[in-house]
Amino acid sequence: MTFTITTLVENTVYMGPKGLKGEHGLSFLIQADDRKILFDTGQTGIFMDNAEILNADLSDVDTVVLSHGHYDHAGGLERFAEFRTDFTLAGHPDIFCKKQISALGSTRDIGMPVDRETLVAKGVRLSLTSGPAEIGPGIMSTGEVPMQTGFESIEPVFLTEKEGRTLPDPFTDDQALILDTVRGTVVILGCAHRGTANTLMHVAALTGKTKIHAIMGGLHLGGASGEKLKQIAAVIRNFDIRHIGVGHCTGHKAVAYLSHEFGDRVFPIGVGQSVKF
Numbered sequence: 060m061t062f063t064i065t066t067l068v069e070n071t072v073y074m075g076p077k078g079l080k081g082e083h084g085l086s087f088l089i090q091a092d093d094r095k096i097l098f099d100t101g102q103t104g105i106f107m108d109n110a111e112i113l114n115a116d117l118s119d120v121d122t123v124v125l126s127h128g129h130y131d132h133a134g135g136l137e138r139f140a141e142f143r144t145d146f147t148l149a150g151h152p153d154i155f156c157k158k159q160i161s162a163l164g165s166t167r168d169i170g171m172p173v174d175r176e177t178l179v180a181k182g183v184r185l186s187l188t189s190g191p192a193e194i195g196p197g198i199m200s201t202g203e204v205p206m207q208t209g210f211e212s213i214e215p216v217f218l219t220e221k222e223g224r225t226l227p228d229p230f231t232d233d234q235a236l237i238l239d240t241v242r243g244t245v246v247i248l249g250c251a252h253r254g255t256a257n258t259l260m261h262v263a264a265l266t267g268k269t270k271i272h273a274i275m276g277g278l279h280l281g282g283a284s285g286e287k288l289k290q291i292a293a294v295i296r297n298f299d300i301r302h303i304g305v306g307h308c309t310g311h312k313a314v315a316y317l318s319h320e321f322g323d324r325v326f327p328i329g330v331g332q333s334v335k336f
């Protein structure tokens with residue numbers, strides 16, 4: 060199957076028609092045959108304005124998949140659910156947990172804009188599961204990503220709440236999307252809070268394949284050390300990844316490092332860009 064992936068929200072704007080806007084966040088429109096899926100919704104709902112400018116019709120999106128419950132990926136869901144409610148929301152049940160960030164002496168909420176009950180009352184169908192799920196033919200979510208590499212860990216600035224207690228967010232809800240394309244496996248990453256390498260190793264285990272054709276999204280390498288970047292590059296080499304779409308939370312230093320290591324295989328993501336796999 061051939062997939063078209065259009066970036067509706069990202070931190071930067073790609074070349075394209077006038078008026079496109081970026082924001083710290085991510086939203087991809089994924090189209091294949093008769094399926095139309097949104098992977099994340101950015102933070103404010105401007106993904107819908109960008110879609111209009113790009114002539115991307117969102118009236119027949121059948122599924123919205125959320126990579127995790129942070130506002131920069133789930134925030135636009137509120138506006139989308141005002142536009143229409145005839146869609147399935149897919150994700151991990153913990154996307155609805157309270158989410159916070161504690162940094163520079165203050166703590167702020169960075170979770171979902173709408174609760175589960177409100178969405179259900181509006182008529183949105185929920186498909187929440189902790190494991191991998193088939194979203195459609197050739198489209199699968201990874202489910203919970205096992206922490207297995209040893210060199211990737213979750214930053215303690217992120218908090219969640221379980222049974223009334225605030226604790227470091229384990230990011231049980233963090234997941235990626237796997238597309239089985241004509242060119243091979245393509246992995247769409249949200250924020251990769253559980254680690255890009257952990258996510259890719261999980262994808263390999265789920266697909267049973269030793270190669271990954273392309274990855275794109277947030278690689279979450281903002282504060283990565285030189286040693287960690289080396290290890291990530293080794294994993295990318297190991298899976299023989301041909302196209303590496305970097306954006307959102309990948310981090311400037313990581314983009315520079317990966318570009319140096321992989322040359323033209325690395326491409327920047329931006330609002331208005333469409334790629335086909």
Ligand SMILES: [Fe+2]
Binds near residue numbers: 127129250252
């Ligand atoms: Fe996040």
Ligand SMILES: [Fe+2]
Binds near residue numbers: 308
């Ligand atoms: Fe993010």
